[in-house]
Amino acid sequence: MTTVRIFFEKRGESAYISLLDLQRVFHRLLKISNLPVWYTQGFNPHIYLSFSCPLSLGQESLCESCEVKTEQETIDGAAWQAALQPLMPRGITITKVAPAEHKVGEIASAAYRITMPLASAAVLDAYNEASVAEVTKKTKRGHKTLDLKEYLPCITYEQDGEQLHFVIQLPCGSGEALNLNPSLLMEHLHAQGGAPAWQCQVLRTHLYTQEGADFT
Structure with missing residues (x-):
């Protein structure tokens, strides 16, 4: 299992998307993207998704990130970025996708x-x-x-x-x-x-x- 970290900017009106709504957005877009993300096991499987030190409402950022897991051993960050960016709300820009190096x-x-x-x-x-x-x-x-x-x-x-x-x-x-x-x-x-x-x-x-x- 590989932990994949998705880095993104959150600017302008997207700064007013709450953490809960942002989680819903990423869950939905990861499903639409058909990327090989890992789902939890059990009666109600869902995408494992965790955000790193989320911001308060109204604050902008150049260095936001969230992480998902995949069973793929090799990650094509450019392909992940190309699949996700067209689906993102206005103001959210994916800057990098890569295997996580640090723990939160x-x-x-x-x-x-x-x-x-x-x-x-x-x-x-x-x-x-x-x-x-x-x-x-x-x-x-x-x-x-x-x-x-x-x-x-x-x-x-x-x-x-x-x-x-x-x-x-x-x-x-x-x-x-x-x-x-x-x-x-x-x-x-x-x-x-x-x-x-x-x-x-x-x-x-x-x-x-x-x-x-x-x-x-």
């Missing part, structure tokens, strides 16, 4: 490119000058207070016309691993007088392993 549990952090209106510059400066930036993270066990400054001591931004751009790297993982959603930062900045989420853009650009390598 190896993901340790993610990089995001944030775009905000120019008027938020003062709030970013205030964040950099502050000694603490406490936020409340909702977990399965309740609510937990975290200090964003422990993970993001300083935000270095650049101005581009009427917009500001900056890149941040936050812990990202599955299971019991710490996973900090950039929305925590955006909500904190908004509470301090920054732009609301609908005026900002969050684009995930990389997923990294514990060794700092790109997740593949």
